[in-house]
Amino acid sequence: MKRFAWLCVLVLSASISKAQDIQNLLTKSNAYHDAHPVEKMHLHLDKYSYTAGETIWFKAYTVVGAENLLSNLSHIAYVDLIAPNDEIVAHIKIPLTSGLGLGDITLSDTLVEGTYRLRGYNNWMRNDSSAYFFQQNLQISNGRLDDVLTHSGVQGEHFIVTLQNLQGAALAETAVRYQISKSGKSLKRGRIKTDTEGKALIPFKEEYGTAKLDLEFENQAQVPIKKIFKLPAQIQAPNSVQFFPEGGRILAGTLNKVAVKALRPNGMGIAAKTYILTSKKDTAAIIETNMLGMGSAPLFAEGNETLMAITLFADGSQTESTLPPFENTGYSIQVNNGNPAKLFAQVNLSPDKQDGKDIYFVVHHLGRSYYVSKQAAAKAELVFSVPKTSLPSGILTVSVLNADLIPLLERPVFIFRKDHQLPLTATTNSPAVGLRKKVSVSMESGTVSDSIRNAVISASVLNLSKIQDSTTYMPNILSSLLLSADLKGYIENPGYYFYPEVKDNEIDNLLLTQGWRKIDLSALPVEEPAFMPEKSITIKGQARKLGRKAPAPNAKMTLISSKNFMDYIDTVATEDGYFEFDNLFFPDSVKFLITAKDEKGKNNIDIIVPKIENPPLEANKNEPGERNDINAASLDDIQNSKQYFAGLEAQGLMEKSIAIQEVVVTAKSPRKKASENSANLNGPGNADQVISAEDLETCPSLDMCLNGRLMGVMFRNGIPYTTRGGGEMQVVLDGMYIEGDQLSMINPMDIQSVEVLRNVNYTAIYGSYGGNGLIIITSKTGKDAMRSYTPKGIVTVQPKGFHLNKTFYKPIYEAGSETQLQRDLRTTIHWEPNIVTDENGKAHFDFYTSDESGTYLINIEGLDFNGRLTQQTLRVEVK
Incomplete structure (x- = not known):
């Protein structure tokens, strides 16, 4: 299954029978969509940045189709935490019930500071591009075992990293090992020392652009520290601008729309104003962007003229560009989405395309068609209008097909119907409270006219004084399920498009610059899905x-x-x-x-039993949002967390972090008797008795050598029996189960170790095979030594099981309560993931404020059983 796979069906069908009726074609397309529905996932996190020692709390919402109905297709979801060096440091499996699931990831003390990414998906979603998985960047600092701040950047031909302790003192004359790598290949490595100001000068060349820089050194307490940096794309790169004609084409002689995207060198948007000039230096259009660098304007294209553009950026720089060439033959499209009741579109045709044949206009979402009409191509402009009451909310695709049902144009559009948004009223018992006081939050979902008012909701409470980034621009359930789930590229500040209300024009510019894709007429026929939905x-x-x-x-x-x-x-x-x-x-x-x-x-x-392979790690779609020097940017968080963790440790609610110094061992360790290649399921050497290779050097045959040497074992006709009950013992050779009488066939000189398992502590893992004890034999050459011996159908497997969720600690500051913190310095004040409104749409939850004043943000997300989404925030002043 591929996204927009229905277009492949159109192309294939058209090649078979060009006279096929459009209605039959769309019926087949809808049937395919219904048989292969697309799932989308959103993870509601308790907050947006973390420090080592904290826990990421999340709730998974899995929906299906444009209607965002809770999915019962997949019953299992996976969540990965991916480190800055593209290593998966946490991989958990959670059960889904009606599309909902809960999980948590504890951030260990050993994590390297940097931009991590959280990835959520299920098996069915793997049939599509991983670009449509839930993905979110997380800035994670580490003040538990890492007390070093960095300040980095390019200066001249060096990438300079300044090392300081938490008090700002330089780590002077510190030996640093570094390595620059890209795509798993090492480009350069070396050793240097910081200068008296703590600066480490790393050579930087153009070929190192976008590579990863690893630094390893010791802090002032001689604890090993590792840092990872993302190198910039170039030593000195200017701002850039890109042009995106609506529908992908500028048709001469017609009115077109052109969008621009202005970017900084790091891939982030920048406000700009673009002047489009004719060959006579007349101004044909002026395009002014928003703060994210996107904007659009109408443009009349005349003849074969080449248009130039001058772009002035907000930082004072400017650049000159040439617009894409005009097309004198073909089609173009203009969409007007400003009317609240109807979607209008105009298809422009060059004179040679005005042949009177039918032109089809289809509005669809991933193959499920919602509107279709046709007109004869008998004039230069064909106007289509679509009632929005027939359309779902989200990103839809307008496709224009010719009489042979071959796609001509494609244009993404965003529809947001207010009646598709879940009405939710949330209030607190007081807009202002004191420290360690109870706050009650009441909610009511839906309206009295709704037949079903139940909704599933999650809520987090944060102390905003400890949050650095703007919470209003962070991802939420609206941006995830209505935008990110259908777009491949990076969306900067996704919450911006929905705060304080839905910004239709801004989203349209986003789609013009990022959501459009050219139709591939060489697409292959749709194949059966390779990954099936997991029910258990x-x-x-x-x-x-x-x-x-x-x-x-x-x-x-x-x-x-x-x-x-x-x-x-x-x-x-x-x-x-x-x-x-x-x-x-x-x-x-x-x-x-x-x-x-x-x-x-x-x-x-x-x-x-084949090994289950995880989805490959592809490039981070949110790569422009990656940052360096997270510890320095989060210094206040680190200092606050140190005090908070110290209080938890004092109460026994958290394990103390222990920095283990590197120890160089010079003495030889004693030789282990059990082979490291032992197939002992308890681990090599975990046995009642171990016989080493040295003990077998003078034996004529293995059974004769072992007879009398193994405690609790007696031999009859070369077969080992336990002295407890007299049953025959199971013999395992290099992981293969063999008969006891085959011992005499084994050359003792080929054996590295023999382990005897008689105690139930060792035999229990073997089940019925361990009832009379086992003899584990490991050859010197491993599994290649005894190919003539027959394994007896048994294998050990350890499949991925479900993650065991922790319980969020909720202090209660009431007389007699045992769940209290001696010093309450929480950032995440409360996490309430399992809110379900009743038949009247009502629900509530309580939490207690901490020892710190400030503005507390209550972030509420969820949806009802009709797929209506909601996202709201409340603020409480704590004094």
Whole structure:
């Protein structure tokens, strides 16, 4: 499944039968959309920036279609925290119930400061581009184990990093190791020392642009510190401007609209004014942008004239550009979205295209068509109007097709109907309260005319005095589900487009500069999805005949949990050997045993369980929002968090951070008896007895050598039996289960170690195979040593289980309450993710203020069962 896949269906259908009726085509398109609905995800976070030691709290909203209905398609979601060096430092799986899920990620003390990104998705969303996953940058500082501030930037031919402690004192004469890398390839590495001002001068060349710089050094307490920097694209780069004709074309002889996007060298927008001039230096248009660098204006194109543009940027610089060339033949489009009741569009045709054949006008969202009409191409201008009551809210696509149903033009438009917004009234019991006082928040969703008033809502409360960035411009449920989920590129300050109200014109400029895409007529036919929606955790694989690729048909498969060996599930493989255990629900880090027997009851079977691959890490779509020197920018947060964490540690509510100094070991460590390659499920050496290779050097055969040496083991005819009950012990060779009488066939000189497992602490993980104890044998050459031995159908797997959520600590400052903080310096005052309004639309929650005054922000997000979204903020003054 690909986004805008229905256009591929159009192209394919047109190549088969150009006379096909448009209605039949759209019926097929709608049927495909209904069978392959597109899911979107939003994560409501408790706040927007963090420091190491804190927890990211979030609620997942998964919706389907343009109507944003809560999805029951996928029941599992994944959330990744990705470090500045593109390493996944946290990967959790959460269950979804009717599209809703909760999770948290604890930020460890060892995290490197920098811009991290949070990525949310489910298996079904992987059929599409990962650019449509939920993605959000997070600025994370670290004052727990990292007490170094940096100030960085390019000066001349160097990237200069200044190192200081938290008090501002320079880290002079500090040895620094550095490495510059791009796309996993090292470009340069070296060692330098900071000067007396704590400055480290790193060589910088054009080829290092956009690369990552890693610094490693020791702070004043000789604790190892690591820093990661994003290098600028160029040493000195000017501002730039890009031009985007509406619909992708400027048609000569007609009125067109042209949008501009003015950018700083770092990819962020900058306010600008552009003058478009004719060859006679007459002004054809003036385009003034907003603070994000986007704007548009009408432009009449005449003949083959080349237009020039002069752009004046807000910082005083300017640049000259040439506009895209005019087209003398073809089509162009103009859309007027300003009318609250109707969407108007005008299709312009060059004289040679006015052939009287039908032109089709379709408004759709990812294949689901909402409006279609046609007109004969008999004049230069064709006007279409669409009642907005027939359209959903969000980004829709206007597509123009010719008589052969071949796409000619495409134009994204944004529709926001007020009746599609959830009415929500939220109030507090008082606009101003004191310290450690109770605040009650009451909410009412919907109106009395709504048949269903239930809504699912989440709310966070923040102390704004500790928040540096503007909360009004941060992502929210409106920007995520109505904009980001349908756009590939970076959206700077996404909350800007919805505060204090929806900015239709600004969003239209955003779509003109970022949402348009040229139709690819060489698109391949739509294929079946590669990733299916997950309804539960599943463990699946294939049973194969021993040592062969041929399947073991109808093999009896058993799944046994290592946590409870009385808990097992049976299933039967298919004729092709494929098996699946589904409807599983277990926490992360649980191991399982899978056993197999063929139709004759023999276990001469290979069990293949493929590894689950995570989606590849692609370039950060929000890369322009990445920052350096996060610790320096968040110094107040670091100082506040230190005091807050110290209070939690004193009350035993948080573990103390421990900076471990590097220790150089010069003495030789004692040689371990158990091989590091041991297949012991308890870990190498975790056994009742271990026999090393040295103990086996003089043995004629392995069974004779072990006889009398193993405690609690007796041999009968070369087969080991336990002295507890006399049962035959299980022998495991390099992870393969073999018969006891095969011991005599093993050359003792090939063995690195032998481990005996008799105690239940060691045998429990093997289930029924450990009932009489086990002998774990590891060869010196690992699994290549004994290929002649037959594994007995068993394998150990550790699939990804569900994340175990923590409980948000909510102090209650009432007499007799045991949940109190001795010193309350919280930034996130409250997190309430599970609010559900009742049949009358009402709900409420309470929280207590902290020991710090200021303005507290209550951020509320959610939607109702009709897909109506809401996002509101309240402010409470704490004195």
